[in-house]
Amino acid sequence: MAKSDVTEYFKRTSMSWMIAITLAVGYFTCIVFAPEVIPYQHLGPYGTFCRHLVDNYADLMYKGWWAAFAIHVFEAAYSLKVCSNKGITSQSARLLWFVQTFLFGFASLGHLLKFDPKRSSKQE
Template sequence: MVAAKLDVAGAAPAYFRRARPLPSLFTVLALGYLALAVFWPHSIPYQSLGPLGFFTKYLVDHHHTLLHRGYWLAWLIHVGEALYAMVLCKYKGITNVRARLLWFLQTFVFGIASLSILIAYRPKRHKQT
């Protein structure tokens, strides 16, 4: 993990933390599976996946438009989360361009698994005398 660097004012301009592995893995697998169902439905072994395969086959056969729109909606939500991460960086005093870019990219790919870490971050503020 990248450690926070404090400046004189007490803000953390280079604060960045990697997203937790399990939620990140779940996000990548879910988006990957959805992409397979939307763009390459013939490549999914439906019989081997039990109830998930049965449900996916039903959606592919009867509601492909819904799947397609849901796929793009999921990415649109990730874009919104990434943009919100930029707003949070500014609000929380993260001024380092590299740290902001890392937050944007990580939140775009992993969504709430990354954004929740940034939301929970409480920068230390020094008292003004």
């Protein structure tokens, strides 16, 4: 990888992670903000458990949702710092890392943390 490639480095997270995280966050969002749309009776023991959480711990679930949101914002901001530390200067690459990390959290940030620009430069 040439030096200029390091400045534009971006790696998309796997589709399986993207789907799993999207479904999990979407379900969590529905449980917190629109619990009436969830068909708990069709989900078996998991539905019973979720209904119990909604009925008895709605406030805690609400706070947990905002905590997860804050963590994703922090991870996305941290990805910009990591980009700077690793020499990724392309604004488009940095934006991609920020957005991907905000949406998919550590599934994205893990790729960025594993990236070693020194090793990539030696493979020219």
